[in-house]
Amino acid sequence: MSERVLLTGNQAIARGFWEAGGVVASSYPGSPTVEIMESLKDYADIHAHWAMNEKVALEIAIGGSFAGARSLVSMKHVGMNIAADPFMTFTQIRTHGGFVLVVGDDPGLSSSQNEQDSRYFAQFANCALLEPSNAQEAKDFVGIALGISEQYGMPVMLRLTSTLCHSRSTVALSERTEPAIAGFTPDQTRYCMLPPYANAQQYFMRERIAKLAAEAASLALDVYEDTGRRDVLFITSGLPYQCLRELDLGYSVYKLGLCYPLPISRLKEIAAAYAHVIVIEELMPFIETQLKAEGLAVQGKQYFPFTGELTTDRIREGLERAQILLASQLPVVVDPAVPKRTPMLCAGCPHRPVFHLLQKAKATVVGDIGCYSLGILEPFEVLKTNLSMGASLGIIQGMAMAQQTAHKAQPLVSVIGDGTFFHSGLSGFADIAKTKHNITVIVLDNRTTAMTGGQETPTTGDLGTATHTISIADVLGSLGIGDVTVADQFDYSSTKTVVLGAMKRDGLSVVIVTRPCALNFRIKEPHFYVDREICISCRACIGVNCPPISMKVYEGQSKKNSYIDPHMCVGCSVCSQVCPVKAIKRAEAREEEKA
């Protein structure tokens, strides 16, 4: 018997790629799929590469496939938008080495800026789409996907969702199948996508999808559970299948593994035997719409939400709306009303003083994607827009143009981190370099991709394992940007002077702030404490919004003074610098070192 272990969906994907003889894997970090690449790095036989963005990651995997190696690229759903350009052309090519694209959707937007249903990309790109429903299938489907890819000459997309990526279930392991890598054989008719070669491929893409649809049943990717009842058939896929099983309803279920192309003739044949066919799928009616287009009388989204996770509870509620189930009579515990707990910048986060001074300056700030997106929230509320990776640099230019024409020109500020700078900020900077508008860009160079768990960036340098470092100041200089100042934001007043000065100058000014991420690099200095005799309860320190700082009534006092939790404080000093009466002082040693 093979070994059985608990794996997350992400770990299972990595294991499946290794077992299937995978060779080249690339990714850009983004929740929920970060852990796939982190797990792949544990397998010495695989080139496991963090790329600068999803487009480059996809291209690396394409190169691996061109050279005949089984290749994988993984990304979060919005990464698919970055990678769409090479993908939409790559899919025309008859695939050489098996190619699997793993995309993690985020129903409910637990850590994303949109909720797109990436399954449409598979249909758009004429490629196969598999949806696993647990970690075992996640592992197995990688090998199957690579097989389909090689057999039918197409890339295969494997679609996961956040809960599936992060949930653990039992997986039976197998050994690795050693790959035979053919190497690259030049063939311009195959690999050069220009007319007339690309014209011919339009027919090829149609034919391979039709062939796969016709042969889909033989792949045994689907599960048909015929209970004998003929009143209702559920058609479902992915995690909702497992949630539906929880309800143990006794109706027949057809669970799809291959969701594009659908095994239409088999589905028609089966559905004909049922009075009602109900499609249960997360997010958009992707399967439902395809079935309706084929003339099947199915129902679905009129009962189930188009947004958010389709949990067991939500499936039950939908079935109640469909009058298949009676309303639940379970006794319940009353849901208590409690304060929300939104995420906030960590203790010692180097973004904090920057947001604090921008808030005080009442600056209009165009935001970007990273931990610093938290500057949108209370109490800073300083970022006024948030869209997509690197978008701040274009948006700020367009706003400046419109504001000027409207006679409302004002200094505009944007913030961008080092990860985003290299992901998609470089072309934005080349574009904005010679602007005449009053624009200040603050580069928050914390030397890591912090939000996704601290992957290295080209500025990590001696704080990590990187063998080479790229200086953002040098890059900006080579783009012809002359007004660049480097500042240490833990020196609050001088950074404030630098930023406010930059905001007074026309044209592009750039301020690079250089403190590294306190969390990722575990930076801990002796903590600060409040001298209650000096504290005037003005709450200036509360305004910097650091997790250890709160107001409390000290013993024997009647009014509140500020308090710093010594275990949480990492000693960044920002609160002490904004205190108007110097009541916040540094301890000689950290609390845990005193014993």
Added chain:
Amino acid sequence: MTTNILIAGVGGQGLVLTTRIIGSVASRAGFDVKTSDVIGLAQRGGMVWGSVRFGEAVHSPLIPKGTGDFLLGLEELEGLRWAGLMKPASTVVMSRTIIFPNRVLIEKEEYPEDIPAALTSLGLRVACVDAGSVAEKLGNLRLANTVLLGALSVYLPFPEGLWLDVLRASVPAHTVELNQAAFREGTRSPLTFNL
């Protein structure tokens, strides 16, 4: 029969490892297991939760409303937040840890008073553990979750040796003995507020 455990805490408290340890113990005890936990934006001091479900056959990792058997609260407010997921008269094992959420820090909301009593009045059994103090006495605040696991283990059908084995495999090598000591302290320290 499936047993449903909900683990609730604050980003940065080590919830993912805690969830993984419970899941591994249940799996090694021979049960079918599904776990889940949220990762991502919430790590930055936001609310985080995980689930462990074990039984003969478990399909979904998500716990349906009203079916929670045990709630492991790494922090009081987070323990209270999930009460509505629980079965009536089910058990909450909760650390006496209080971490103010942002709106309390900026004085826009009050932190609820006497959360153990609030949970009891909702019809839940509450076992409070001063996990932070126990951990501090053992010399490392990061042992608090292991103390809590010890307290939770009292209610679960797994032998102590299995917990200790899984701890050994899950924590850094130089902290194995400390973690095992913290676990044993936890088994001894629950303070129960009964109905």
